[in-house]
Amino acid sequence: MTVCNEVRSTITLDQVDAESWDIVVIGAGLAGALCARQAAAQGCRVLLVDRAVFPRWKVCGCCLNGAAVDVLARSGLGDLVTDCQAIPLSGLHISSGRRSASFKHNHGVVVSRERLDSALIQAAIDAGAEFLDRVNAQVQPIDQRQFIIELKGSATQVSVTAPIVIAAAGLGGRIFSDHRSEHREVSTSSRVGTGAVLEECPPEIEPGVIYMNCHASGYVGLVRLEDDRLDIAAALDVQAIKRARGPAELVSEILQQSALPATASIRSASWHGTPMLTQRRARVAENGCLFVGDAAGYVEPFTGEGMAWALAGGNAAAALAVQAIESGDTVTVAEQWRQHHREMIVRRSRTCKAISLGLRYPIIPQLSVRVLSVFPWLAQPFIRSMNAPFELKTIAEPA
Secondary structure: OOOOOOEOOOOOHHHHHOOOOOEEEEOOOHHHHHHHHHHHHOOOOEEEEOOOOEOOOOOOOOEEOHHHHHHHHHOOOOOHHHHOOOEEOOEEEEEEOOEEEEEEOOOOEEOOHHHHHHHHHHHHHHOOOEEEOOOEEEEEEEEOOEEEEEEEOOOOEEEEEEOEEEEOOOOOOOOEOOOOOOOEEEOOOOOEEEEEEEOOOOOOOOOOEEEEEEEOOEEEEEEEOOOOOEEEEEEEOHHHHHHHOOHHHHHHHHHHOOOOOOOHHHOOOOOEEEEEOOEEEOOOEEOOEEEOHHHHEEOOOOOOHHHHHHHHHHHHHHHHHHHHHHHOOOOOHHHHHHHHHHHHHHHHHHHHHHHHHHOOOOHHHHHHHHHHHHOHHHHHHHHHHHOOOOOOOOOOOOO
């Protein structure tokens, strides 16, 4: 099992109440932690909060693609994946039924979310951000230039104010009591995410290789983690889960019908789920409150795209927030973030959305795998495009 040091709070609720803050970041996942780190490195007074205790596991394929690794490097964190003992990616093995295809995929790394998230939070702390765990946050606007953030612990509640709020609380996070501000459009064809980690990884699962099986009921991905556990992440049809009487049974069924190795311990593992994966927030900014990462919207990813979107969004939102604080103009930052999110994230996510819709028709993955098994080089242009670096035009270099 992965052994990670607990990332402890650097401040108490009472101390938070006595301080003034430039930026409050809600959610300490990839987007929130990187955003907090970048803003603190530029001299802003940053408070990073989360309701969880870290390290913590979450449903995720645990693959950082080439674009994600590039964002970390350009953020001054090029050594972070090495410090986390990440495994370099070398290949992608795709199956549909009993047919399979293998080809090179040397863009990115595999790393457990326990290690990665904790390392990013520690990087934010090292840059000067304060971190507070085990609190729930709710935001109430005072006017266009200021927010009240209520922080509730197990026994204490305090309120702080800040001109900028970064909302990175994930797909299911709700920080506004106003339903209009929290409205999301959920795709009628959306699948749910589900995942588990097995303590023993079958020997057939090679380090550095992503194993993906496409099925009419969804798709299942397998990777060996840096500590030799097996991470399983899947996007599954809700009705298919009900018919199979649970995600473990459905995943087992999909793997048994494929060329991928199945293991009996799948059924006894602890499975966790997500809300509907393909959803879009009506507005990704509310004055000085910027929704970042999964909180801004999501589509079904395949080989690390979701983590790349989160890191790129966190980096860019930090740059915009710092500029707004330095200029004193926290009103126009909302429109700046809407435009940047649309150009940087939404356009790139369209490819994943198109693929996810195509996978609803079994004939498409079957034909694709058949062709790629004969001509594996045909996958390389697609792999390169999915791993291409982001155009992070507004990012300021850390001080």
